[in-house]
Amino acid sequence: MDIIAILLSKPVLIGMHLGFAILGIDAFLWLLGMLKDNSGSQRSRMVTAAVGVAAFVASWLVGGYYYVVYYGVLVKPIIKSGLAPWAHNIIMETKEHIFLFIIPLAATMLFVVMLEKKDMERLMLRKPAMRLTGAVAVLGLLIGAMGFIISAAARWGAVS
Amino acid sequence: MNTPRLVRASAYASIITIVFVVVITVWADLSAPLKDRLKTLSGHHWTSKSILSVLLYAIATLVIYALPHKHGDEGLHGTLNVLFLSTVFGTILLTAFYTAHHLGYI
Numbered sequence: 526m527d528i529i530a531i532l533l534s535k536p537v538l539i540g541m542h543l544g545f546a547i548l549g550i551d552a553f554l555w556l557l558g559m560l561k562d563n564s565g566s567q568r569s570r571m572v573t574a575a576v577g578v579a580a581f582v583a584s585w586l587v588g589g590y591y592y593v594v595y596y597g598v599l600v601k602p603i604i605k606s607g608l609a610p611w612a613h614n615i616i617m618e619t620k621e622h623i624f625l626f627i628i629p630l631a632a633t634m635l636f637v638v639m640l641e642k643k644d645m646e647r648l649m650l651r652k653p654a655m656r657l658t659g660a661v662a663v664l665g666l667l668i669g670a671m672g673f674i675i676s677a678a679a680r681w682g683a684v685s
Numbered sequence: 686m687n688t689p690r691l692v693r694a695s696a697y698a699s700i701i702t703i704v705f706v707v708v709i710t711v712w713a714d715l716s717a718p719l720k721d722r723l724k725t726l727s728g729h730h731w732t733s734k735s736i737l738s739v740l741l742y743a744i745a746t747l748v749i750y751a752l753p754h755k756h757g758d759e760g761l762h763g764t765l766n767v768l769f770l771s772t773v774f775g776t777i778l779l780t781a782f783y784t785a786h787h788l789g790y791i
Contacts, residue, residue: 585735593729614787618714619780621731625706626772629699629742633768636692648689648758653765660772667776 535599538591543672545584550665552577553631556638557658560651563642570638577661578631585624592621604678612678620671623664630661689758690750696764698745702738703768703775709734711782715791 559565
């Protein structure tokens with residue numbers, strides 16, 4: 526088995542999808558702390574936001590590959606025929622679409638923190654920026670919780 | 686590069702993208718021909734929505750950035766607040782739609 530085959534295997538894809546998402550959530554929580562305390566240089570805020578954007582993009586690509594190649598064929602039928610078909614019909618359907626909000630939101634926050642601190646204060650952007658940064662992190666956490674429900678539903682389906 | 690202008694363009698483009706994702710998702714779930722067309726585009730309806738949403742965000746950001754803007758940057762915090770509300774309502778709408786769809790109300 527070569528390295529590509531290992532990277533494209535189901536457990537590794539799921540792990541990378543979750544791992545990159547956690548990195549993105551952590552980066553935006555870190556950024557939220559910087560904005561709340563008005564701390565960190567402009568450069569450190571930009572690097573933190575850029576790490577978050579890159580991590581969410583990576584999570585999206587890896588999770589998208591898993592979803593398109595494996596989920597519909599292997600996991601969805603188990604959930605739909607199991608004890609909690611709503612886990613696909615409500616949770617997965619919502620999850621896969623609200624994920625598409627994250628990249629534009631995160632990219633917008635990257636552009637916001639490219640502003641100098643004095644411009645952020647002049648334009649009264651600190652509070653809206655904190656709300657949006659929090660929204661990115663909360664959306665990421667919500668999507669993570671949804672992923673947990675979907676995985677659990679697949680396990681119930683397998684034993685029902 | 687004018688950063689406040691870029692922030693405004695990205696925020697408006699994000700709002701447009703969120704509205705697009707909500708509308709095309711609901712529409713495609715209620716219209717089999719549209720869902721089939723999305724599948725034909727890339728092989729999977731979700732992949733097509735992903736590609737279209739990224740293209741829409743990128744193009745809208747570039748176009749809005751290039752458009753002349755008469756007013757100053759003072760209203761930028763309001764634009765970010767609208768983006769925040771769009772995110773909240775978009776999330777609620779999609780959750781409510783799929784819940785109603787599952788329960789057979791739609």
